[in-house]
Amino acid sequence: MEWTREKRYLPYSKWDAETLLDLQAEAANSAYQMHYHLHPISGLVNDPNGFSYFNGEYHLFYQSYPFGAVHGLKSWVHFKSQDLVHWINLGLAVKPDSMADSHGAYSGSAREIDGKLFLMYTGNHRDENWVRTPYQIGAWMDKDGVVKDKTVLFKNPDHITEHFRDPQILKENDTYYAILGAQDKAEKHGHIDVWKSKDLKNWEELGFLNLSDHDLGYMIECPNIVRVGGKVVVIFCPQGLDKKIADYDDIYPNMYVIADDIDFENHGLINPGPLHNLDEGFDVYATQAFNAPDGTAYEVSWVGLPDTTYPTDDENWANCLSQVKKLSIHDGKLIQEPVETIKSLRRNEEKVSGKTIKENTTGQYELKLNISANQTGTLHLAANDNLSESLQIKFDTNDGKLTLDRAQAGKKVAVDYGTTRFTSFTPHEDLKLDIFVDHSLVEIFVNDGEHVLTGRFFTDPVNQRIKFDQDTNYQGTFYNMETIL
Amino acid sequence: MEWTREKRYLPYSKWDAETLLDLQAEAANSAYQMHYHLHPISGLVNDPNGFSYFNGEYHLFYQSYPFGAVHGLKSWVHFKSQDLVHWINLGLAVKPDSMADSHGAYSGSAREIDGKLFLMYTGNHRDENWVRTPYQIGAWMDKDGVVKDKTVLFKNPDHITEHFRDPQILKENDTYYAILGAQDKAEKHGHIDVWKSKDLKNWEELGFLNLSDHDLGYMIECPNIVRVGGKVVVIFCPQGLDKKIADYDDIYPNMYVIADDIDFENHGLINPGPLHNLDEGFDVYATQAFNAPDGTAYEVSWVGLPDTTYPTDDENWANCLSQVKKLSIHDGKLIQEPVETIKSLRRNEEKVSGKTIKENTTGQYELKLNISANQTGTLHLAANDNLSESLQIKFDTNDGKLTLDRAQAGKKVAVDYGTTRFTSFTPHEDLKLDIFVDHSLVEIFVNDGEHVLTGRFFTDPVNQRIKFDQDTNYQGTFYNMETIL
Numbered sequence: 001m002e003w004t005r006e007k008r009y010l011p012y013s014k015w016d017a018e019t020l021l022d023l024q025a026e027a028a029n030s031a032y033q034m035h036y037h038l039h040p041i042s043g044l045v046n047d048p049n050g051f052s053y054f055n056g057e058y059h060l061f062y063q064s065y066p067f068g069a070v071h072g073l074k075s076w077v078h079f080k081s082q083d084l085v086h087w088i089n090l091g092l093a094v095k096p097d098s099m100a101d102s103h104g105a106y107s108g109s110a111r112e113i114d115g116k117l118f119l120m121y122t123g124n125h126r127d128e129n130w131v132r133t134p135y136q137i138g139a140w141m142d143k144d145g146v147v148k149d150k151t152v153l154f155k156n157p158d159h160i161t162e163h164f165r166d167p168q169i170l171k172e173n174d175t176y177y178a179i180l181g182a183q184d185k186a187e188k189h190g191h192i193d194v195w196k197s198k199d200l201k202n203w204e205e206l207g208f209l210n211l212s213d214h215d216l217g218y219m220i221e222c223p224n225i226v227r228v229g230g231k232v233v234v235i236f237c238p239q240g241l242d243k244k245i246a247d248y249d250d251i252y253p254n255m256y257v258i259a260d261d262i263d264f265e266n267h268g269l270i271n272p273g274p275l276h277n278l279d280e281g282f283d284v285y286a287t288q289a290f291n292a293p294d295g296t297a298y299e300v301s302w303v304g305l306p307d308t309t310y311p312t313d314d315e316n317w318a319n320c321l322s323q324v325k326k327l328s329i330h331d332g333k334l335i336q337e338p339v340e341t342i343k344s345l346r347r348n349e350e351k352v353s354g355k356t357i358k359e360n361t362t363g364q365y366e367l368k369l370n371i372s373a374n375q376t377g378t379l380h381l382a383a384n385d386n387l388s389e390s391l392q393i394k395f396d397t398n399d400g401k402l403t404l405d406r407a408q409a410g411k412k413v414a415v416d417y418g419t420t421r422f423t424s425f426t427p428h429e430d431l432k433l434d435i436f437v438d439h440s441l442v443e444i445f446v447n448d449g450e451h452v453l454t455g456r457f458f459t460d461p462v463n464q465r466i467k468f469d470q471d472t473n474y475q476g477t478f479y480n481m482e483t484i485l
Numbered sequence: 486m487e488w489t490r491e492k493r494y495l496p497y498s499k500w501d502a503e504t505l506l507d508l509q510a511e512a513a514n515s516a517y518q519m520h521y522h523l524h525p526i527s528g529l530v531n532d533p534n535g536f537s538y539f540n541g542e543y544h545l546f547y548q549s550y551p552f553g554a555v556h557g558l559k560s561w562v563h564f565k566s567q568d569l570v571h572w573i574n575l576g577l578a579v580k581p582d583s584m585a586d587s588h589g590a591y592s593g594s595a596r597e598i599d600g601k602l603f604l605m606y607t608g609n610h611r612d613e614n615w616v617r618t619p620y621q622i623g624a625w626m627d628k629d630g631v632v633k634d635k636t637v638l639f640k641n642p643d644h645i646t647e648h649f650r651d652p653q654i655l656k657e658n659d660t661y662y663a664i665l666g667a668q669d670k671a672e673k674h675g676h677i678d679v680w681k682s683k684d685l686k687n688w689e690e691l692g693f694l695n696l697s698d699h700d701l702g703y704m705i706e707c708p709n710i711v712r713v714g715g716k717v718v719v720i721f722c723p724q725g726l727d728k729k730i731a732d733y734d735d736i737y738p739n740m741y742v743i744a745d746d747i748d749f750e751n752h753g754l755i756n757p758g759p760l761h762n763l764d765e766g767f768d769v770y771a772t773q774a775f776n777a778p779d780g781t782a783y784e785v786s787w788v789g790l791p792d793t794t795y796p797t798d799d800e801n802w803a804n805c806l807s808q809v810k811k812l813s814i815h816d817g818k819l820i821q822e823p824v825e826t827i828k829s830l831r832r833n834e835e836k837v838s839g840k841t842i843k844e845n846t847t848g849q850y851e852l853k854l855n856i857s858a859n860q861t862g863t864l865h866l867a868a869n870d871n872l873s874e875s876l877q878i879k880f881d882t883n884d885g886k887l888t889l890d891r892a893q894a895g896k897k898v899a900v901d902y903g904t905t906r907f908t909s910f911t912p913h914e915d916l917k918l919d920i921f922v923d924h925s926l927v928e929i930f931v932n933d934g935e936h937v938l939t940g941r942f943f944t945d946p947v948n949q950r951i952k953f954d955q956d957t958n959y960q961g962t963f964y965n966m967e968t969i970l
Contacts, residue, residue, distance in 0.1 A: 012501070012502050012506060013501045013502070013504070014501070015501065015502035015503075016497070016498045016500065016502060017498070017500035017501060017502050017504065017505040018497035018498040018500075018580075019498070021497060021505070021551065021576065024576045025563075025575060025576030025577045025630070026576075027576075028573070028574060028576045029576070066502070067502070081968075082847075082968070086967060086968045087968075088520065088968055089513060091506065091511075091513045091514070092506040092510045093510065095503075145510070344967075483566075483567070483571045483572075484571070484968075484969055
């Protein structure tokens, strides 16, 4: 099937329901489908949206194109949860049904205001000449999940190009602020643009955030500001960033900066630090973070990259979301940990030992390892008999180096951007790994969340061996993880 | 919206995808929706189908009409599970896409044969004059969930009317048998018709099962034979049964008979006992049972009744399935118990005491009670402040009598068939209740499964008090139940 522009932007009402039911069944039956991470019901999933706490529950949406593994006409699909782990799928919530979002209800955020959930997002509109206008839209969701009263709040000011999107709604004292990804017209550089409003109706541009002294490429997407341990963390996705400024491997990185504080009125970070990669694996992008009412900072990521094809495209679905992680700061570094409640998914705790950790798994597990200091080796996940196909975790605790290698991990993904990812840690100490596998998704927490490596992999689903390449001193615990999605 | 015949039988391809997505969201957002029982993704659910063990997992399908709370063009939706509690929704599996099932892929069963799942079901075909032919169809599902090779196995023989449906495929030694609900042409009475085949292709009618000496009404639906504790249990739904033969309250009952054995070749039950109601609550029908490979007998029911409207019809969805129950026989009586693995859904165990058990719940819980002997009283579930709205469980352990009363339980359901249901137990002994509530569904296990009362109820979702009407001696444990669906 050829995905012409016309086809990708066909209204949902012009697709037939049998096709949709078939696509839903196809995505559900895939051996690569995740079962404890949010995944597509059909078609393509991208950015998490509207991550928030409302009416006593957590809410999360994702960008969805229901009719294939392509970036077509986007909408928001809604989930809610009491524990950030067990999610109820509430279905299509924000549709591209107004002039301002006629070509997609693009990414945005949400915040409980006066007993309703205020959604702030980018409406993608194109005119008959395919010229884009990005409208920033406000809408209100009531406790029954009904979204009403879409209003255009503002559009790109004269000095900003059509690349102006992904508003995060924030509140400081009595004032609302929004930050957006933006490209300036003069230099065509990427920025985070800061806006303010007293009433959510009248908005005023304050200016670009002083994220860095460097040029950060041609565009910044999905900016997020979250308060963590007395600091301010800015999470964002620079596009076209010079690798001399901050090194990265993926087509576009998801980065963060830690600052002492933020002065919204002067759109100024106080003492911003250097750029860091948020995730050191393969496929994390568009991370969205927010502070829950108790102040805790949580994040969730799209596991998928723009302008990238994945093997499940052939099955007409693609991508998923990461697990929700809790953020903290330790020694000036961002720590990303699983939420405590993910333990409720554990089944059949098993102490493991020996070279072969498991001859077989269901592909849905958590593996906690404490690898003793001063060893090198390779841990093979999703491995076949002779270890010729597997996802490899290579560790060298002498050098303090860990490599995630998917060169031999079945079907290829984005090989132009390399098949290995790498992180470093304190040498000559024990290495703690908390590895979550959900069929075609791996999330590796290194030393209690000092580093996280996330990635998709597409080994033959029958290969489910977990094995070290050589005798290794370690302590390990294996848990089957419950099916919840 | 008027549900004309034309509309109900419109091919799925003539519905638009946006309507379906809206219906899915509407069903998901309902406050009456279940969250640990199988429920509609959209529209109407009825009979469980194809309950089986295949490829190392349990499989279960249900009858689905996706476009509204009406009995329209039916298909099978597929679920699988490793533990009979956590189910993965695999989506639309058997569609009405051949001549023989042009007007509905109706109910049937499944059995693993030679590494594939053999599905045997009734194709509902109507000609241009709306004259029905019921085709019994065989199809094969492979390990990827693809259903192929639909073949018409046989149609109604001359002596049976168009009411000939719901085949259960069975195997005894080297021979396959099928039992079907049937109406004879001469007397227009309901029967269970027995067929045999050596090769699943050539089928021969053996004759009607000797279920009872009585006339069992004008039709029998959904017959099931299952071996339980050395006996044979026949579960079936007689329609039009004279209440003098076996008393019941629902529009149509779901009944069972226990026999010492069955002689398939002579279509004869050995020493069949009397008819009993399978469930003593309000809404159980079309129960499907099968023997797992280890011999254990499991059953699952439609919670919903034919020719009955429910309050959620206004939200364009209706009905659900019961939890899976394990069958055994004790003192000649059928015992129905929750499966052991349902305990994995328990969260936050809490010992409860006092007149008010809980001021509030999420509407999703298990409540285990041991009510001391020689007491009478009323337990109110889903109650408001002054107990004027609630689902009532009235107990009298002096008389050994328990009544489930939904007269004050919010929106009315099938009131022409009464608002109370009743069971009896040994007087002057403690009463053990294991009560599962899932928003608008209650399942009450009395004295370890000696009796089960299942029902839907539609109290205002904000009313979540659990309270005795008076001081009561009891021991109780309350568990929140996990959201898995």
